Amino acid sequence: MRRAVDxxxxxxxxxxxxxxxxxxxxDTVLTxxxxxxxxxxxxxxxxQPRAGFCxxxxxxxxxxVTEAGPAVRACSTLLEDxxxxxxxGLPGT
Amino acid sequence: xxGRPSPEIRPVVVGAGPAxxxxxxxxxxxxxxxxxxxxxxxxxxxxxxxxxxxxxxxRKALYGFEAGKAERLHATFAALRAHIDYxxxxxxxxxxxxxxxxxxxxxxxxxxxxxxVLATGATDRIYPxxxxxxxxxxxxxxxxIALKAQGCTIGETVALVGTGPLLYLVAxxxxxxxARIAVILDSARFTDQIAGAPAMLRQPAxxxxxxxxxxxxxARGIMIVNGAIPMAAEGTERVERLVWRxxxxxxxxxxxxxxxxxxxxxxxxIADLLGCRFSYSAAxxxxxxxxxxxxxxxxxxxxxxxxxxxxxxxDAAEAAGTRAALALCExxxxxxxxxxxGALEARVGRWRGFRAGIRRAFPEPVAADxxxxxxxxxxxxxxxxxxxxxxxxxxxxxxxxxxxxxLTRIGMGRCQGRMCGPAARALLAHHSGRSPGxxxxxxxxxxxxxxxxxxxxxxxxxxxx
Numbered sequence: 001m002r003r004a005v006d007x008x009x010x011x012x013x014x015x016x017x018x019x020x021x022x023x024x025x026x027d028t029v030l031t032x033x034x035x036x037x038x039x040x041x042x043x044x045x046x047x048q049p050r051a052g053f054c055x056x057x058x059x060x061x062x063x064x065v066t067e068a069g070p071a072v073r074a075c076s077t078l079l080e081d082x083x084x085x086x087x088x089g090l091p092g093t
Numbered sequence: 094x095x096g097r098p099s100p101e102i103r104p105v106v107v108g109a110g111p112a113x114x115x116x117x118x119x120x121x122x123x124x125x126x127x128x129x130x131x132x133x134x135x136x137x138x139x140x141x142x143x144x145x146x147x148x149x150x151x152r153k154a155l156y157g158f159e160a161g162k163a164e165r166l167h168a169t170f171a172a173l174r175a176h177i178d179y180x181x182x183x184x185x186x187x188x189x190x191x192x193x194x195x196x197x198x199x200x201x202x203x204x205x206x207x208x209x210v211l212a213t214g215a216t217d218r219i220y221p222x223x224x225x226x227x228x229x230x231x232x233x234x235x236x237x238i239a240l241k242a243q244g245c246t247i248g249e250t251v252a253l254v255g256t257g258p259l260l261y262l263v264a265x266x267x268x269x270x271x272a273r274i275a276v277i278l279d280s281a282r283f284t285d286q287i288a289g290a291p292a293m294l295r296q297p298a299x300x301x302x303x304x305x306x307x308x309x310x311x312a313r314g315i316m317i318v319n320g321a322i323p324m325a326a327e328g329t330e331r332v333e334r335l336v337w338r339x340x341x342x343x344x345x346x347x348x349x350x351x352x353x354x355x356x357x358x359x360x361x362x363i364a365d366l367l368g369c370r371f372s373y374s375a376a377x378x379x380x381x382x383x384x385x386x387x388x389x390x391x392x393x394x395x396x397x398x399x400x401x402x403x404x405x406x407x408d409a410a411e412a413a414g415t416r417a418a419l420a421l422c423e424x425x426x427x428x429x430x431x432x433x434x435g436a437l438e439a440r441v442g443r444w445r446g447f448r449a450g451i452r453r454a455f456p457e458p459v460a461a462d463x464x465x466x467x468x469x470x471x472x473x474x475x476x477x478x479x480x481x482x483x484x485x486x487x488x489x490x491x492x493x494x495x496x497x498x499x500l501t502r503i504g505m506g507r508c509q510g511r512m513c514g515p516a517a518r519a520l521l522a523h524h525s526g527r528s529p530g531x532x533x534x535x536x537x538x539x540x541x542x543x544x545x546x547x548x549x550x551x552x553x554x555x556x557x558x
Contacts (some may be wrong), residue, residue, distance in 0.1 A: 001239065001243075001247060001248075002245060002246050002247075002248060002249055003244065003245055004240065004244055004245055004246045004270040004271050004272065004306050005150065005154075005240075005244045005270055005271075006144070006148045006149060006150045006154075006244035007244055008149075009148070010147070024147070025147040025271070026144065026145040026146070026148050026243075027145030027240075027243065028243060031239075031245055032241045034228075036410050038228055038331055039228045039330075039331075043226075043476055044475075044476075045475070045476045046476050048226065048476075049227075049228050049330060049331070050226065050228065051228030051229065051331070052155060052231065052235070052394075053230070053231055053232055053235060053512070054216060054217065054231070054232045054234065054235050054511075054512070055138055055232070055234070055235035055236075055238040055239060055474070056216065056232075056233060056234060056238060057542070058216045058360075058508060058511045058542075059216075059232070059473070059508045059511060059512050060139065060474065060506075060507035060508050060543055061473060061474075061508075063543075075235075075238075076132075076134075078134070078145060078164045081114075084363070091528065
């Protein structure tokens with residue numbers, strides 16, 4: 001995911017595996033993570049990296065686990081300041 | 094108008110895209126106050142999706158040639174807001190006669206209805222190929238949403254794979270946004286596109302826009318390969334390369350993202366849960382809720398409009414949404430102008446003719462074309478391969494989709510077959526020697542999408558003093 005246009009928006013912080021990252025106000029969780037990391041989760045059976053697919057809440061490929069426990073659907077959840085995610089296969093796990 | 098509507102009429106509209114908004118508009122004009130349930134953050138649906146408030150692009154930048162239509166639709170919705178009960182971020186996860194079960198900001202709720210307009214739209218029609226689950230491979234609609242709603246492209250160097258006019262539109266939009274298009278890989282042959290042209294002349298402005306995009310892309314030297322089938326997305330952690338095959342041989346190109354889509358498929362689960370009759374459309378290659386030109390389904394009080402009734406596009410959806418709402422008004426005993434309903438039906442009819450041209454120009458690739466290896470993942474939710482489908486046909490004599498689902502779990506995952514369903518149907522028909530219409534259809538089941546469990550109140554809380 002590459003930022004292209006309309007990116008002049010305030011910065012907000014979030015965390016992946018305890019490490020701080022910067023996203024932008026209006027980013028979805030998917031955008032914030034995938035502009036800086038390769039994937040959102042690993043698959044249940046084969047443990048392959050997955051990074052979402054449909055971006056419209058239909059395929060259910062982009063669920064991300066939060067530090068607090070519940071998972072969020074990354075394509076349809078807006079990033080909030082301080083959100084913290086646990087992503088297997090990225091630095092810190 | 095034959096007097097004030099009775100308070101017993103409780104209309105609900107599901108979806109706030111072109112069909113849903115126009116349906117709500119017609120209901121409000123008849124003096125009703127519909128509940129409008131929208132899974133989205135803001136009204137507009139997918140095609141006229143509005144980015145989150147922090148973004149500042151103009152409508153012209155967001156919607157291009159369609160900016161005028163987007164502006165009119167958003168303005169209509171803004172004017173309706175005070176007259177409807179609008180619930181964004183609300184998932185309808187179950188439907189029973191007279192009642193929808195929803196999950197929204199306030200947690201779970203029940204929404205009663207006397208009349209229901211379904212305007213649930215569509216998702217991309219996907220056919221798998223080796224490596225399609227790698228990070229960097231997105232649906233064609235997803236690629237468009239990334240740009241429209243987030244100002245992002247799915248990669249720096251993007252390959253567009255599948256068929257249909259959307260490939261060329263996305264290539265144009267992505268090039269303008271600074272991405273490089275590695276290749277446009279269209280399974281349709283050039284001769285198909287010529288064959289479809291006469292019917293597409295029914296909407297000359299739309300045909301002209303399509304031809305403009307293709308000419309614009311060709312003038313910039315962007316590679317367009319027709320009659321091509323994708324063989325593999327290769328890479329370790331993410332997509333690095335696309336390999337394809339044409340009758341002339343193999344081709345390959347480096348890329349860091351792929352957008353995949355063979356047109357669209359209707360979202361029909363709610364109609365299914367409510368017991369609407371379905372029939373298989375050989376032309377559209379999918380099972381659709383039976384509905385007439387007015388938008389009435391086989392279940393009294395349930396109406397359908399827009400791409401969720403069968404793909405006709407956004408302009409047709411606006412007319413069909415209005416028409417379905419007027420059918421509701423007629424059935425509820427509210428007066429409706431007969432000339433207006435006839436004109437709306439004629440408008441939708443003209444798009445039906447155009448759609449026939451699109452189908453000829455960008456035909457559905459048949460499953461056999463894919464020569465998919467046994468180890469290709471068919472169901473991305475549960476990671477079940479094409480080989481598992483073939484084994485079920487061969488060893489267990491499976492020739493029906495729900496039996497295939499029970500035996501292999503294909504279509505049973507979180508997406509409920511939205512992504513693998515078209516391919517599973519085509520492959521099952523091919524390997525069982527039946528026609529696609531005879532292998533059945535995957536049934537919708539509640540919850541039609543997974544729900545976050547956190548906002549659910551625990552049942553035993555109610556027993557607390």
